[in-house]
Amino acid sequence: IIARAKDLRKHRQSLPIHTAREIIIQEVKNNACVVIVGETGSGKTTQIPQYLLEAGLAAHGTIAITQPRRVAAINLARRVADEVGTPLGQKVGYSIRFDDTSSKDSMIKYMTDGIMLRELLSDPLLLRYSVIILDEAHERTLRTDILFGMVKSIQKQRSDMIEKDGRKDIRPLKIVVMSATLDAEKFSEYFYNAKIMYISGRMYPVTILNTVEPQSDYVDAALVTSFQIHQDEQPGDILVFLTGQEEIESLEKLIEEYAVDLPAQVGKLIPCPIFAAQDSATQQKIFEPAPLGTRKVILATNIAETSITIPNIRYVIDTGCHKSRGYNAKIGIESLLVEPISKSSARQRSGRAGREAPGLCFRLYTEDSFDLLDEDTVPEIKRCNLESAILSLKATGVDDVTRFDFMDRPSKSGMLRSLEHLYALEALDDEGKLTEIGKKMAAFPVDPPYAKVLLQSEKMECTKEAIEIISLLSVDTIFSSPSSKREEANEARQKFTSIDGDHLTLLNTLRAYESMKGDRDWCRENFINSRHMRHVLDVRAQLIQFCERIGINPKKSCGHEYDIVIKCFLAGFFANTALLQPDATYKSIVGGLTVSIHPSSSLFGKKREAIVYNELVFTTKHYIRGVSAVESAWLSHAAPKYFGQRHA
Ligand code: ADP
Numbered sequence: 001i002i003a004r005a006k007d008l009r010k011h012r013q014s015l016p017i018h019t020a021r022e023i024i025i026q027e028v029k030n031n032a033c034v035v036i037v038g039e040t041g042s043g044k045t046t047q048i049p050q051y052l053l054e055a056g057l058a059a060h061g062t063i064a065i066t067q068p069r070r071v072a073a074i075n076l077a078r079r080v081a082d083e084v085g086t087p088l089g090q091k092v093g094y095s096i097r098f099d100d101t102s103s104k105d106s107m108i109k110y111m112t113d114g115i116m117l118r119e120l121l122s123d124p125l126l127l128r129y130s131v132i133i134l135d136e137a138h139e140r141t142l143r144t145d146i147l148f149g150m151v152k153s154i155q156k157q158r159s160d161m162i163e164k165d166g167r168k169d170i171r172p173l174k175i176v177v178m179s180a181t182l183d184a185e186k187f188s189e190y191f192y193n194a195k196i197m198y199i200s201g202r203m204y205p206v207t208i209l210n211t212v213e214p215q216s217d218y219v220d221a222a223l224v225t226s227f228q229i230h231q232d233e234q235p236g237d238i239l240v241f242l243t244g245q246e247e248i249e250s251l252e253k254l255i256e257e258y259a260v261d262l263p264a265q266v267g268k269l270i271p272c273p274i275f276a277a278q279d280s281a282t283q284q285k286i287f288e289p290a291p292l293g294t295r296k297v298i299l300a301t302n303i304a305e306t307s308i309t310i311p312n313i314r315y316v317i318d319t320g321c322h323k324s325r326g327y328n329a330k331i332g333i334e335s336l337l338v339e340p341i342s343k344s345s346a347r348q349r350s351g352r353a354g355r356e357a358p359g360l361c362f363r364l365y366t367e368d369s370f371d372l373l374d375e376d377t378v379p380e381i382k383r384c385n386l387e388s389a390i391l392s393l394k395a396t397g398v399d400d401v402t403r404f405d406f407m408d409r410p411s412k413s414g415m416l417r418s419l420e421h422l423y424a425l426e427a428l429d430d431e432g433k434l435t436e437i438g439k440k441m442a443a444f445p446v447d448p449p450y451a452k453v454l455l456q457s458e459k460m461e462c463t464k465e466a467i468e469i470i471s472l473l474s475v476d477t478i479f480s481s482p483s484s485k486r487e488e489a490n491e492a493r494q495k496f497t498s499i500d501g502d503h504l505t506l507l508n509t510l511r512a513y514e515s516m517k518g519d520r521d522w523c524r525e526n527f528i529n530s531r532h533m534r535h536v537l538d539v540r541a542q543l544i545q546f547c548e549r550i551g552i553n554p555k556k557s558c559g560h561e562y563d564i565v566i567k568c569f570l571a572g573f574f575a576n577t578a579l580l581q582p583d584a585t586y587k588s589i590v591g592g593l594t595v596s597i598h599p600s601s602s603l604f605g606k607k608r609e610a611i612v613y614n615e616l617v618f619t620t621k622h623y624i625r626g627v628s629a630v631e632s633a634w635l636s637h638a639a640p641k642y643f644g645q646r647h648a
């Protein structure tokens with residue numbers, strides 16, 4: 001243990017940020033707002049909270065560090081607890097949706113920005129915090145942007161209470177904004193021209209190689225490139241940027257399959273995935289050195305772009321894509337889209353290869369397509385559905401959301417559309433005030449439509465099933481369908497398939513899984529992803545707990561009257577409905593878009609009068625996933641205000 005502590009101390013002192021320790025402490029002590037810019041891996045996220053703690057800035061409240069991603073919050077808290085030398089949950093903790101390890105004693109708390117927004121509901125001046133560090137500011141997620149405005153106003157309110165009202169019981173709030181990209185002026189301007197501090201990092205040159213031809217399948221291209229690097233290049237690990245869990249897992253399998261054919265004299269190539277739904281031991285693996293003579297290939301989402309720095313990377317494979325929340329302003333549908341990254345993201349990604357030595361970055365796209373990328377990522381607030389944001393704002397007392405101090409103001413039309421949808425969900429009344437339903441929805445740990453489903457399920461007495469289906473929808477998919485065994489997998493799935501669609505198919509699968517007590521062999525034979533299933537059970541447990549806490553009985557069941565639960569989904573997802581057309585296509589009721597049922601759906605190729613779906617994903621066309629059949633007569637009941645308006 002002592003040797004480990006020594007190692008950690010050495011590591012801390014070797015980080016580029018260490019030389020700036022004193023000046024950072026001084027600046028934060030002397031200023032209300034500070035902006036810190038530093039190369040990824042320089043030590044901002046893990047060190048600055050510790051410096052401030054060591055300097056006594058946690059004497060009157062906790063130091064909070066917000067993160068856009070849960071994985072990052074967990075991982076960083078664990079690391080910093082280790083460096084501080086106390087078990088996780090004592091001096092250092094984390095708090096993310098459905099999982100809180102922090103305690104009253106926590107002096108450093110890593111949290112998602114969503115959780116901090118929720119805390120605002122019960123602690124409007126965030127009095128438990130002395131310092132709030134807004135990390136990864138360059139990502140400009142919706143939540144970070146709202147937090148910016150809220151925290152800025154809280155700081156002002158607290159200082160007014162101290163200076164104007166002479167309140168002795170209130171302490172001032174310090175704000176630190178941290179970013180990995182250089183365009184920090186905007187943050188500084190917004191926070192009263194705060195001082196910007198630049199932390200220089202170490203960077204070695206990275207050679208960029210583009211493909212000559214556009215690649216039709218970047219997963220396949222990444223596979224080939226990984227093996228080329230492994231066989232031809234110097235030692236050093238590979239980092240592949242992919243868009244999500246599904247892709248990561250499919251590449252992981254492919255690598256394992258191909259590795260069998262490597263000549264005996266070539267060492268192993270070990271895939272190491274990282275994504276949110278993993279257990280922590282697996283996540284920690286990406287930080288452990290590969291055994292001698294072998295090479296790791298880390299398969300990551302853009303978590304590895306700036307949030308988490310993985311050591312020993314010399315090769316980066318950049319697919320040029322990421323998943324981002326998109327919002328189609330014309331039809332008003334929100335969805336997760338696989339989209340091209342920005343130039344600034346591409347540069348961040350390639351930079352990951354040059355942290356410890358000169359590196360190589362393989363961009364799986366042509367130079368021409370790089371030139372066509374946007375310069376910077378467009379702030380999420382300009383692209384996405386604002387409803388959760390508006391609910392949070394209203395619930396924290398911001399009535400006139402159109403006048404909120406946004407860093408980038410969302411479009412008026414987007415705001416109005418969201419207000420309209422919230423009104424249709426009965427979250428807002430005729431005057432735009434939060435209703436009782438709206439207040440409940442704002443407190444729910446799920447997005448407004450899901451919250452509405454749960455509230456409706458209380459009325460219809462089927463909360464058990466509603467919770468189960470929502471939990472099942474919280475993972476990408478509970479099924480596995482390896483490309484080599486697709487037919488077998490499809491056949492296995494038939495057993496669970498409900499003719500009424502995916503919601504009940506998922507439920508059937510869960511029931512079968514539970515009757516087999518989650519047996520792993522059974523899962524394998526039936527192509528059920530047991531890891532995802534365990535995650536589903538986790539989420540279910542959390543939702544049950546939440547419902548109990550707010551007085552909804554989570555055990556109320558509709559028995560076999562499944563229509564009832566589908567109607568509840570319709571109450572939340574009435575905007576995600578489509579009608580069968582004479583030409584056998586489906587047209588969405590809102591926006592009149594032609595949508596195609598995804599091949600993975602149990603309704604693929606089926607003709608039903610009307611359907612409700614969980615999400616819309618645009619790849620080559622508008623695919624809908626999580627699809628169930630409904631009767632068109634149910635539609636007007638589900639949201640009379642909405643359909644009344646739209647058809648008028
Ligand atoms: P920044 O926020 O400036 O990007 P961080 O503070 O996240 O930098 O990381 C500083 C260093 O700590 C990096 O070199 C990284 O490799 C190391 N590090 C962070 N988390 C872990 C971990 N869980 N295990 C081992 N090393 C870690």
Ligand code: MG
Pocket residue numbers: 041044045046135306307308
């Ligand atoms: Mg960081």
